[in-house]
Amino acid sequence: MAVDYHKPRRGQSSGGGAASAVAIAGPSPADGVSGWTGAGRRGAIGVGVAVGVLLALAYPPLGWWPLAITGWVPLLAWIEVRAVRWQRALLAGWVAGFLLHVLVYRFLAFTAVEMSAMPWVLGYVLVGVHAAAMAVHQGAFAAAVAWTQRPNVGPLRRAAEVGGLLAIAEFALPWLFRWYVGNAFFRAPLWMQAADIVGV
Numbered sequence: 001m002a003v004d005y006h007k008p009r010r011g012q013s014s015g016g017g018a019a020s021a022v023a024i025a026g027p028s029p030a031d032g033v034s035g036w037t038g039a040g041r042r043g044a045i046g047v048g049v050a051v052g053v054l055l056a057l058a059y060p061p062l063g064w065w066p067l068a069i070t071g072w073v074p075l076l077a078w079i080e081v082r083a084v085r086w087q088r089a090l091l092a093g094w095v096a097g098f099l100l101h102v103l104v105y106r107f108l109a110f111t112a113v114e115m116s117a118m119p120w121v122l123g124y125v126l127v128g129v130h131a132a133a134m135a136v137h138q139g140a141f142a143a144a145v146a147w148t149q150r151p152n153v154g155p156l157r158r159a160a161e162v163g164g165l166l167a168i169a170e171f172a173l174p175w176l177f178r179w180y181v182g183n184a185f186f187r188a189p190l191w192m193q194a195a196d197i198v199g200v
Helices: 016-025 038-056 073-082 086-104 107-116 120-134 136-147 155-172 180-187
Strands: none
Touching (some): 038 073, 038 086, 073 086, 073 136, 086 120, 107 120, 120 136, 136 155
16 A cells, blocks of 8 residues: 655644744744844844944034934944844834933033023933934934835945935924934034035
8 A cells, every 4th residue: 555655644733844844944034023022122222322322422512523424324234234124223213312312412401400490300301301202203214214125226226215214304303403414514614515505
């Protein structure tokens, strides 16, 4: 009698082979990369902290204005190389923006205390609330970069897309202080001349 060795043994479901294949192959690349696993959050927060510090260095008192652009490189490289999903990118961008605003706009605490007679504690709370809200700008930009990823896009075209997304995010979400990138060029008179053309 011929025996079909491809048939499952008695008591073994036909899905066992598929399950074994999945176990051997490991989890799908989409599993656990949405950004809400512990490792995903830690990675996103780490990238966000590094980028937030770099961006803050572009503004007073140091004013290293090239970092207003190049400071984004670690975050963008992380998104593109790791194919990060938008949720994870949103978290990293928000953390970067929060730290950026806390460091750059800490003068708001002094303003609140001196001009509104607020206690210092409330002044720093104001800085934190402002930073948390304004960081949505950087978070939205990072999420948009991750969401628009697709294969077979040339580097120049992708760079133009990312630059356009940053400009759109800055224009669409001004709220209180606008044009984060442009404000960093206060020590670069040549670049400041662009204000004659674009009004920024």
